[in-house]
Amino acid sequence: xxxTTRFAPSPTGRLHLGHAYSALFAADxxxxxxxxxxxxDIDHTRCRVEFEQGILEDLAWLNVQxxxxxxxxxxxxxxxxxxxxRLREMELLYPCFCTRREIxxxxxxxxxxPHGPEGPLYPGSxxxxxxxxxxxxxxxxxxxxxxxxxxxxxxxxxxLTWRDLTAGDQVxxxxxxxxxxxxxxxxxxxxxxxxxxDDAAQDVSLVTRGEDLFHATHLHRLLQELLGLPVxxxxxxxxxxxxxxxxxxxxxxxxxxxxxxxxxxxxxxVVRLAEGAALRG
Numbered sequence: 001x002x003x004t005t006r007f008a009p010s011p012t013g014r015l016h017l018g019h020a021y022s023a024l025f026a027a028d029x030x031x032x033x034x035x036x037x038x039x040x041d042i043d044h045t046r047c048r049v050e051f052e053q054g055i056l057e058d059l060a061w062l063n064v065q066x067x068x069x070x071x072x073x074x075x076x077x078x079x080x081x082x083x084x085x086r087l088r089e090m091e092l093l094y095p096c097f098c099t100r101r102e103i104x105x106x107x108x109x110x111x112x113x114p115h116g117p118e119g120p121l122y123p124g125s126x127x128x129x130x131x132x133x134x135x136x137x138x139x140x141x142x143x144x145x146x147x148x149x150x151x152x153x154x155x156x157x158x159x160l161t162w163r164d165l166t167a168g169d170q171v172x173x174x175x176x177x178x179x180x181x182x183x184x185x186x187x188x189x190x191x192x193x194x195x196x197x198d199d200a201a202q203d204v205s206l207v208t209r210g211e212d213l214f215h216a217t218h219l220h221r222l223l224q225e226l227l228g229l230p231v232x233x234x235x236x237x238x239x240x241x242x243x244x245x246x247x248x249x250x251x252x253x254x255x256x257x258x259x260x261x262x263x264x265x266x267x268x269x270v271v272r273l274a275e276g277a278a279l280r281g
Contacts, residue, residue, distance in 0.1 A: 002033035011051035014256040018240035021274035037066040058257040080189035121178030165235040
């Protein structure tokens, strides 16, 4: 079966061995299909044109062939705004005025605050506000985020499933992530909302990405259902780690593709390094 996969880096630094493995994994899964390239560049404070150029340069050097057009998230903000507006009209979102400090203090006060895979869940403080108070605070210009009302969203959906090519069939349990933020006042989307819109727009049939995002897939399956989007399959690959077993980060410049290339490594040698690091993970 010919698949359409995608490689979706953020241009906030140079690609490292982990990115190389992810790109090559996606290209391999595409086989006779298509590999799409997406730049997740909505963080305007960290994304740089020179990093985008570096990504294209590194992929060409690794001989990773991708199919045009290139999709930049920054060029599709209106699509994310439309999806957010639709969810608001469905009364599935509520504004949250809490600061990170206020949330942390509320969690600390709670005797048994529920936890998810990413830590304590949002305690739902702003979910209890009346709409008149919400509207007044928004009108006053108070900074806020838009959160998904998870209980209401689940009430409207029957049991959802999704399939990972390694882990098999999964029952979606998005409640483990709580009332997630889907947008902030200064940015009309979050990672979670953007990627489901992007994958549908790029006709992705197989989402390939690191196993660190496995739990996020439960939420993405819910958003696809709420927005009437097609449901792909997923394949979460092993993480690439260093000799200490730590996940690679862009600040580890010694393991960047650029630095390895300058040190005289061939593309084939970099591929072997990436595969070996993934086996350690």
